[in-house]
Amino acid sequence: MSVKVTYRIFTQGFLLNIKMLFIFLVGFLLPFATCAVSQDKNGIKVLTYKASPEGFMSNSHLIVGDTEAMLIDAQFSPEDGRNVADLIDSEGKKLTKIIITHPHPDHYYGLELLGARFKDAEILGGPRTTEEVRKTIRYWGGEQNYAPTAALDGQSFRFEGVDITYVIFKDGESVENTVLYVPSEEVLFTGDLASNGVHMWLGEGRPDNWLGQLKTLGSIGPASRVYPGHGDSGNSDLLAQAEKYISDFRWTVGESKTYDDALERMKSLYPVYEMPQILEGSIRAAVSTVDDQK
Numbered sequence: 001m002s003v004k005v006t007y008r009i010f011t012q013g014f015l016l017n018i019k020m021l022f023i024f025l026v027g028f029l030l031p032f033a034t035c036a037v038s039q040d041k042n043g044i045k046v047l048t049y050k051a052s053p054e055g056f057m058s059n060s061h062l063i064v065g066d067t068e069a070m071l072i073d074a075q076f077s078p079e080d081g082r083n084v085a086d087l088i089d090s091e092g093k094k095l096t097k098i099i100i101t102h103p104h105p106d107h108y109y110g111l112e113l114l115g116a117r118f119k120d121a122e123i124l125g126g127p128r129t130t131e132e133v134r135k136t137i138r139y140w141g142g143e144q145n146y147a148p149t150a151a152l153d154g155q156s157f158r159f160e161g162v163d164i165t166y167v168i169f170k171d172g173e174s175v176e177n178t179v180l181y182v183p184s185e186e187v188l189f190t191g192d193l194a195s196n197g198v199h200m201w202l203g204e205g206r207p208d209n210w211l212g213q214l215k216t217l218g219s220i221g222p223a224s225r226v227y228p229g230h231g232d233s234g235n236s237d238l239l240a241q242a243e244k245y246i247s248d249f250r251w252t253v254g255e256s257k258t259y260d261d262a263l264e265r266m267k268s269l270y271p272v273y274e275m276p277q278i279l280e281g282s283i284r285a286a287v288s289t290v291d292d293q294k
């Protein structure tokens with residue numbers, strides 16, 4: 001029960017306070033957001049826009065081809081959405097796709113702005129993601145045409161001469177997470193199944209499923225570059241790091257007597273990880289679940 005309640009507070013809190021929050025955030029976003037560019041094996045170019053902590057340090061990855069570009073994830077705030085839109089414009093390519101990996105607000109609230117700026121881009125997500133994003137936009141009274149236009153189905157598509165395959169995982173970090181893989185480039189986009197140096201959201205209570213999904217990802221094919229949902233890109237060690245984090249979290253919550261105890265232990269295991277508020281929320285949810293079971 002508590003996991004559900006906590007998650008509801010997490011999501012509804014965003015919905016109810018969203019306008020206030022945006023006003024508060026606008027002044028802080030620009031100075032801390034960053035952008036990294038990398039060129040992979042056969043020349044695929046990926047630009048990663050990383051939001052400030054106020055934007056949950058969420059990543060948007062822009063894949064740039066000869067004439068087209070596609071975007072993975074759409075940020076939280078309008079300000080970050082606008083920065084990503086400017087980044088797309090600066091590349092001078094036609095944006096043809098926006099893919100939302102999963103239905104957490106920090107990956108799609110910026111969609112309304114991006115959808116309005118790039119009206120010709122197809123907006124895609126898995127079936128649950130599509131449904132959740134549409135619900136949110138209805139709540140805003142926003143334009144439904146900025147919600148995903150179609151659920152991803154099948155297993156792959158072509159983009160600028162390369163095959164991009166994808167797998168839709170259910171009930172792990174969130175209710176659904178789409179992972180994209182470019183075999184010819186050995187490039188993997190994990191959504192929030194992995195992060196780099198940023199605490200991961202375990203407040204929905206499905207660590208076992210999530211660990212299973214990471215195992216499956218490990219066998220998807222060689223991945224010389226991994227682009228996570230939060231934090232810098234890295235190599236396939238990011239998958240092992242995610243696995244370790246989840247196992248440590250589960251062990252810590254099981255061993256700890258109180259919320260404070262669990263928090264202290266996790267912080268000593270991960271002293272330099274960013275976004276401690278994510279860790280606090282995860283522990284609060286997990287500890288109350290353990291209490292419920294007693």
Ligand SMILES: [Zn+2]
Binds near residue numbers: 104107
């Ligand atoms: Zn996220």
